[in-house]
Amino acid sequence: MKAPGIRTAIPQRRYKLGDFSIVVLGDIESDDGVDYRYVFATVQDGAQEPQFYVLSIRSPDAIGDFALRVLSPELDRELDVSGRWRDLDVFCDQAIALAQQVLSLGDEQPHRLL
Structure with missing residues (x-):
């Protein structure tokens, strides 16, 4: 998997969300030539790197x-x-639903920290 190339x-x-920590990034400068609006990155507890992304490009x-x-x-x-x-709330709602589905977290409820 080629992770998004994020400079800042x-x-x-x-x-x-369950055993996963999620960060949603905006105001992104990339070094891979992709114009990201938002990056939703999911890291399982104990892991060093995200293994699941939802991107708004x-x-x-x-x-x-924007492509999802x-x-x-x-x-x-x-x-x-x-x-x-392009809307942060709409993007986050959809990204959480996708994470719940793909990562088999349908019984888990997201807790917003920031």
Whole structure:
């Protein structure tokens, strides 16, 4: 899995979801040529690096739209392209739902820390 190349970013939100810590980054400067709006990174307790990401990426094909992409060791897929993914609340709600589904955390409730 190729992780997002982030040079600098500002944490926008933090969550705890089961044994996972989540940080949502914004104001991102990348060194991989990708224009990230938000990065939702999930780290399992005891791990050093995130193993599950949900990304909001500016779409080069559609003015004002952002692609919603899921990235993990087993999965790299663009799920949707929409202007909705520019909104932090909408993005976080969808990213949490995806994390619950992909990481089998359906019984866990997210706890917002920041």
